[in-house]
Amino acid sequence: MAAIETTGLTKRYGQTVAVDDLELSIPEGSVYGFLGPNGAGKTTTMRLLTSLARPTEGSAAVAGVSITDRARLRPRVGYLPETPPLYERATGLEQLEYVAGLRDLHLETARDRIHSLLADLDLLADAETLIDDYSTGMRQKVAFVQAVLHDPDVVFLDEPTSGLDPRAAKTIRERIRGLADGGTTVFLSTHILPVVEAVADTVGILSDGRLVAEGAPDALARRAETGDDGTLEDVFLELTDADPIDSARDGAGSETVIETEEAARD
Numbered sequence: 001m002a003a004i005e006t007t008g009l010t011k012r013y014g015q016t017v018a019v020d021d022l023e024l025s026i027p028e029g030s031v032y033g034f035l036g037p038n039g040a041g042k043t044t045t046m047r048l049l050t051s052l053a054r055p056t057e058g059s060a061a062v063a064g065v066s067i068t069d070r071a072r073l074r075p076r077v078g079y080l081p082e083t084p085p086l087y088e089r090a091t092g093l094e095q096l097e098y099v100a101g102l103r104d105l106h107l108e109t110a111r112d113r114i115h116s117l118l119a120d121l122d123l124l125a126d127a128e129t130l131i132d133d134y135s136t137g138m139r140q141k142v143a144f145v146q147a148v149l150h151d152p153d154v155v156f157l158d159e160p161t162s163g164l165d166p167r168a169a170k171t172i173r174e175r176i177r178g179l180a181d182g183g184t185t186v187f188l189s190t191h192i193l194p195v196v197e198a199v200a201d202t203v204g205i206l207s208d209g210r211l212v213a214e215g216a217p218d219a220l221a222r223r224a225e226t227g228d229d230g231t232l233e234d235v236f237l238e239l240t241d242a243d244p245i246d247s248a249r250d251g252a253g254s255e256t257v258i259e260t261e262e263a264a265r266d
């Protein structure tokens with residue numbers, strides 16, 4: 001069973017088509033890197049898949065649960081939004097125990113898990129410091145723990161390493177890989193292409209709400225017009241800046257790159 005399956009998923013805001021007929025099938029235990037320029041529809045997609053927004057058309061299931069069934073979906077998914085909600089006047093530990101309570105987790109079990117996640121992320125020594133006094137990286141780490149505290153089947157991460165120094169970013173990258181190796185499916189939206197290259201099994205490129213390419217990072221990079229030494233950045237710029245349909249036509253070659261139906265049809 002796919003961890004994330006969408007069929008014709010579409011979200012319109014007035015005249016704006018934020019997500020346009022999206023078809024995804026993402027296997028369990030994989031990391032899916034979701035790339036796209038500003039305004040491409042990445043956040044909207046994640047809000048749809050976590051049932052924070054309702055689709056205009058189409059359907060989707062996450063961990064086998066329809067996104068229309070919010071009560072059943074909620075315990076199965078975790079979401080780290082780009083600006084995570086944190087209480088400045090709580091300590092990291094208080095914040096996480098509060099979230100554990102909201103999720104109806106058994107307190108003793110939750111405490112053990114919080115302890116081990118904070119230790120993993122090198123944050124244990126600061127667990128009792130006020131979030132107000134945390135650096136950007138420390139906040140991001142607490143928010144990351146918050147998103148995975150209940151051991152979700154699928155976790156959605158929006159720019160989890162933005163604003164982090166290289167060491168903190170590396171720690172988060174390792175945790176992302178660790179989650180997937182433990183069977184959790186990670187849906188990772190970021191502008192930082194090396195992060196995707198390092199951790200994603202599959203990359204999807206979104207442009208104007210449409211999935212314009214999908215494949216393994218190295219296969220996508222090989223498809224760049226620059227030839228064999230192309231990078232993910234080359235293909236990203238081609239597909240999102242230039243007409244994606246022209247790029248799809250010119251860039252044929254890699255057997256593992258699946259062009260989306262629209263791109264292939266045109």
Ligand SMILES: Nc1ncnc2c1ncn2[C@@H]1O[C@H](COP(=O)(O)OP(=O)(O)OP(=O)(O)O)[C@@H](O)[C@H]1O
Binds near residue numbers: 018
């Ligand atoms: N609540 C809303 N009301 C109206 N328009 C919206 C709303 N949310 C998103 N949009 C529009 O939908 C489109 C996609 O936005 P979205 O935030 O999903 O893009 P994004 O890829 O996450 O961008 P970024 O990388 O800048 O975060 C944009 O044109 C945006 O203005």
